Amino acid sequence: MLFRSLGVDYRFGVAATGLHTEGGRVRAVRVDGGEIPAEVVVLAVGHSARAVYEWAVPAGIAVVRKPIAVGVRIEHPQRLIDEIQYGDAAGHPNLPPAFYELTAGAPERGVYSFCMCPGGWIVPASTEPEGVVVNGMSLSRRDSPFANAGLVVSVGVDDFGPLGAGPLAGVGFQRDIERAAFRAGGGRFRAPAQRLGDFLAGRASDSLGASSYRPGLTPADLSAVLPPFVAEALRKGLRQIGARLPAFLLSDALLIAAETRTSAPVRFLRDPVTLVSPSLGGLYPCGEGAGYAGGIVSAALDGARVAERILATA
Numbered sequence: 001m002l003f004r005s006l007g008v009d010y011r012f013g014v015a016a017t018g019l020h021t022e023g024g025r026v027r028a029v030r031v032d033g034g035e036i037p038a039e040v041v042v043l044a045v046g047h048s049a050r051a052v053y054e055w056a057v058p059a060g061i062a063v064v065r066k067p068i069a070v071g072v073r074i075e076h077p078q079r080l081i082d083e084i085q086y087g088d089a090a091g092h093p094n095l096p097p098a099f100y101e102l103t104a105g106a107p108e109r110g111v112y113s114f115c116m117c118p119g120g121w122i123v124p125a126s127t128e129p130e131g132v133v134v135n136g137m138s139l140s141r142r143d144s145p146f147a148n149a150g151l152v153v154s155v156g157v158d159d160f161g162p163l164g165a166g167p168l169a170g171v172g173f174q175r176d177i178e179r180a181a182f183r184a185g186g187g188r189f190r191a192p193a194q195r196l197g198d199f200l201a202g203r204a205s206d207s208l209g210a211s212s213y214r215p216g217l218t219p220a221d222l223s224a225v226l227p228p229f230v231a232e233a234l235r236k237g238l239r240q241i242g243a244r245l246p247a248f249l250l251s252d253a254l255l256i257a258a259e260t261r262t263s264a265p266v267r268f269l270r271d272p273v274t275l276v277s278p279s280l281g282g283l284y285p286c287g288e289g290a291g292y293a294g295g296i297v298s299a300a301l302d303g304a305r306v307a308e309r310i311l312a313t314a
């Protein structure tokens with residue numbers, strides 16, 4: 001396996017359950033059934049590592065709230081997006097399935113598309129048994145008949161609740177939406193969904209068209225799933241987008257909930273030069289879960305930056 005000859009030891013399926021510290025420095029990573037001695041630990045656990053957040057904060061590791069964005073996946077026929085973007089050339093065999101990026105809203109409450117997937121699939125991304133989370137992906141062929149994107153509203157740290165609720169209040173904010181989506185979906189990871197026309201008119205959908213989301217959809221009123229300020233901002237944002245691109249407001253397009261994991265709701269503090277946590281020597285918060293990246297490339301670059309720092313101090 002890659003890098004094994006350089007001494008790398010891979011332990012798949014082994015969860016880090018805590019850190020052993022002494023004298024303000026990390027000494028080992030706790031895992032089920034023991035410890036792995038370590039003078040340097042890179043904490044790069046991704047934005048859904050709630051269990052890690054939940055042991056790190058009581059252990060005194062410096063963590064603060066970070067703004068996120070939440071909302072829905074919006075799904076259209078790819079053919080419609082091709083027609084919007086390519087006009088008369090839509091369907092030309094030399095053109096790839098079309099892509100879009102949209103923004104709307106006042107600066108203090110942005111509404112924007114996120115992770116648009118041409119010819120793509122909406123996929124389940126839940127990490128808890130009673131929460132529904134959706135995400136999107138395209139196969140390299142980009143050959144599904146659907147186009148989807150996250151359509152999300154920016155959420156500030158004050159939206160998570162009073163400061164007294166602590167640095168993990170954003171996790172609670174996400175979880176409340178995910179559980180509401182689970183209930184509205186009716187279980188088995190079916191996702192609640194609403195026709196775009198019904199959402200704008202403020203009425204629940206009683207039926208839905210076809211979708212790429214394989215666990216299945218349940219017609220719902222997404223205003224009862226999302227926090228009211230999120231639903232309202234989405235409505236306003238969609239109307240603004242529709243004023244520029246009327247065809248995008250296809251009444252039968254689907255809004256599917258909940259898109260809550262756009263990035264981590266926390267940031268693990270680190271020194272801007274050494275990249276070490278101010279609360280624990282030897283600990284390097286890194287990547288998306290620590291609040292320093294959003295997406296594959298920025299997470300990889302942050303990993304490279306941390307590795308260079310560690311080598312420079314070795």
Ligand SMILES: Cc1cc2nc3c(=O)[nH]c(=O)nc-3n(C[C@H](O)[C@H](O)[C@H](O)COP(=O)(O)OP(=O)(O)OC[C@H]3O[C@@H](n4cnc5c(N)ncnc54)[C@H](O)[C@@H]3O)c2cc1C
Nearest residue numbers: 015016044045046049135136287288289294295296297299
């Ligand atoms: C369906 C889907 C599609 C996506 N598409 C794109 C895309 O097209 N482009 C893009 O830029 N980004 C995309 N992303 C986002 C991208 O995957 C992340 O931004 C990126 O992987 C973050 O990298 P990371 O290394 O910080 O964390 P991760 O890749 O999440 O890695 C964290 C790792 O830590 C492990 N871990 C967590 N807790 C523990 C623990 N307690 N002990 C040990 N290990 C633990 C996890 O199992 C995981 O392997 C997509 C995400 C999803 C879910």
